[in-house]
Amino acid sequence: QKEVEQNSGPLSVPEGAIASLNCTYSDRVSQSFFWYRQYSGKSPELIMSIYSNGDKEDGRFTAQLNKASQYVSLLIRDSQPSDSATYLCAPEDSNSGYALNFGKGTSLLVTP
Amino acid sequence: GAVVSQHPSRVICKSGTSVKIECRSLDFQATTMFWYRQFPKKSLMLMATSNEGSKATYEQGVEKDKFLINHASLTLSTLTVTSAHPEDSSFYICSARVSSGVSYNEQFFGPGTRLTVL
Numbered sequence: 490q491k492e493v494e495q496n497s498g499p500l501s502v503p504e505g506a507i508a509s510l511n512c513t514y515s516d517r518v519s520q521s522f523f524w525y526r527q528y529s530g531k532s533p534e535l536i537m538s539i540y541s542n543g544d545k546e547d548g549r550f551t552a553q554l555n556k557a558s559q560y561v562s563l564l565i566r567d568s569q570p571s572d573s574a575t576y577l578c579a580p581e582d583s584n585s586g587y588a589l590n591f592g593k594g595t596s597l598l599v600t601p
Numbered sequence: 602g603a604v605v606s607q608h609p610s611r612v613i614c615k616s617g618t619s620v621k622i623e624c625r626s627l628d629f630q631a632t633t634m635f636w637y638r639q640f641p642k643k644s645l646m647l648m649a650t651s652n653e654g655s656k657a658t659y660e661q662g663v664e665k666d667k668f669l670i671n672h673a674s675l676t677l678s679t680l681t682v683t684s685a686h687p688e689d690s691s692f693y694i695c696s697a698r699v700s701s702g703v704s705y706n707e708q709f710f711g712p713g714t715r716l717t718v719l
Contacts, residue, residue: 521706523707523708525710531712531713532694532710532711532712532713533645533694533696533710534710535707535708535709535710538706538707540706577645581706585650586633586650586652586658587633587650587698587706587708588635588647588650589635589647589696589708591644591645592644593644594644
């Protein structure tokens with residue numbers, strides 16, 4: 490069983506603060522990692538992809554990957570109320586047709 | 602990001618009928634597409650992996666004769682729910698994995714199809 494663990498939250502942060510979302514995974518073979526955002530009643534939207542250890546920045550988002558620790562995180566700077574959603578961590582399973590192993594997601598609430 | 606469309610977005614049908622859902626990658630080619638199901642307030646559940654020109658691979662517990670998947674081209678996969686029953690009512694979402702280019706390896710989701718079986 491390939492586990493992806495995320496704190497379900499809700500994680501509440503004030504507007505303008507940094508939101509930190511964490512994820513651990515059990516499959517050591519995973520090489521590709523994705524963060525998706527899902528609003529209630531909608532489908533997931535890709536925010537970030539990361540393949541190498543270290544940080545990757547895109548606008549207000551920074552993904553961090555540490556394969557040795559089997560840990561991936563997402564930082565959201567200057568959080569906005571529109572960032573309130575469920576964030577899904579998804580390592581790719583290269584041994585299973587490249588399907589994504591989704592965590593249960595972390596619910597983020599950004600308060601004005 | 603790349604765009605994936607799904608049609609229809611919403612369907613209501615009577616028990617026993619079949620429903621076909623189309624998933625299209627609009628601006629990229631996708632050798633592999635995936636079909637998910639999501640119940641309210643639950644996690645995405647992978648139903649099957651669809652590869653262009655070959656038979657789909659179904660996850661354990663998913664009936665392949667009930668959920669027919671066809672991936673006839675690099676931009677189109679279809680899911681047919683045969684003899685639908687109320688318990689099949691759910692949010693069905695497809696995703697497509699980019700085969701080449703700048704977004705290679707990334708997966709983009711369609712907007713989903715909300716199926717209600719009466």
